[in-house]
Ligand SMILES: NC(=O)C1=CN([C@@H]2O[C@H](COP(=O)(O)OP(=O)(O)OC[C@H]3O[C@@H](n4cnc5c(N)ncnc54)[C@H](O)[C@@H]3O)[C@@H](O)[C@H]2O)C=CC1
Ligand SMILES: N[C@@H](CCC(=O)N[C@@H](CSC=O)C(=O)NCC(=O)O)C(=O)O
Ligand SMILES: [Zn+2]
């Protein structure tokens with residue numbers, strides 16, 4: 371029986387307040403309005419950024435909210451004026467939308483789209499309202515996606531149709547983690563064959579950077595992480611060396627050490643930790659004259675980066691990117707094809723699986739440090 375035009379009652383993980391476990395609730399999901407799409411979410415990943423906003427450290431965090439932004443599913447119904455997807459299409463949700471008509475989209479310089487960023491940051495759909503209700507209250511949306519609900523409503527520029535044959539428990543991870551790191555390496559950094567790469571933090575994002583650096587033919591890939599258990603992971607993805615800054619001999623400075631073992635510094639470094647001191651180390655371990663450091667990690671509200679301006683005067687470059695610089699509606703189908711053709715690893719990132727009722731375990735695993743990605747089965 372079609373649910374088109376009806377309010378759908380379904381299960382969702384609701385964050386009622388910062389710092390507390392998510393609560394599994396029955397919620398109401400309203401039908402999509404003009405230029406919106408209602409999606410049956412089949413699988414979602416859990417990203418460090420979900421945990422970051424849940425912790426209360428996100429300047430844009432609003433509660434109560436339905437988190438989740440690594441979602442894959444099927445279109446249940448579409449609102450008026452939607453012509454990019456139809457009922458039954460397999461889709462990946464996009465927290466970085468692509469409208470193809472705003473100043474950003476037309477610039478040819480960035481994947482950031484400005485069309486709905488203001489309302490997205492407020493936890494609302496583009497018309498300034500929510501499609502979620504629970505216990506008489508409206509719930510906020512999250513990053514334009516809210517994939518921790520069995521059904522969600524998103525703007526039609528916040529999702530992309532992908533190949534039906536691609537398994538959705540894998541394509542969900544292309545909705546953030548894998549694409550973010552891989553894209554930063556193949557897109558944002560202009561890595562040349564033989565380059566020396568420093569990857570700070572070997573979670574899903576850092577391991578995906580390694581994957582991209584290997585694709586680009588990097589010479590040395592040195593991973594810097596405070597968790598020794600990440601060495602095996604880094605090796606598996608193609609790193610050539612692992613450094614744990616906490617186990618260096620007393621008095622050895624990590625930046626000096628890295629400059630020493632790379633004959634003057636890295637060609638490219640990537641912060642995949644969100645720690646502002648690590649961001650500084652990543653910049654300062656770049657090679658004088660040309661080394662570029664790319665910030666991917668998300669830092670807590672109020673945190674700022676600093677370095678001596680001399681670091682930039684002498685040719686090091688500080689940059690950053692969101693979603694790996696990838697334009698989701700245009701480029702996601704070819705990433706999915708690369709996955710189907712065995713050119714991009716995705717399965718290897720999945721260390722944990724839970725059903726929706728046990729989604730809090732994914733957050734606990736992440737904090738325990740032994741989880742690369744947990745995938746949640748939504749139905
Ligand atoms: N810019 C963007 O588009 C995106 C940014 N992010 C951000 O990227 C960061 C990484 O995300 P995930 O890989 O999911 O996180 P994760 O928690 O799985 O991995 C982080 C890694 O950094 C390591 N680490 C922590 N402190 C460190 C330190 N002081 N020195 C060296 N290593 C350290 C941890 O041991 C861990 O292996 C987070 O800040 C997340 O919010 C995530 C997705 C997209
Ligand atoms: N809300 C935060 C900023 C969070 C942030 O930087 N998000 C990244 C994606 S992280 C994905 O896991 C991003 O896309 N940033 C670009 C954007 O337009 O939000 C804050 O206020 O600091
Ligand atoms: Zn993410």
Ligand SMILES: [Zn+2]
Pocket residue numbers: 467468469470471472473474475476482483484485
């Ligand atoms: Zn746009």
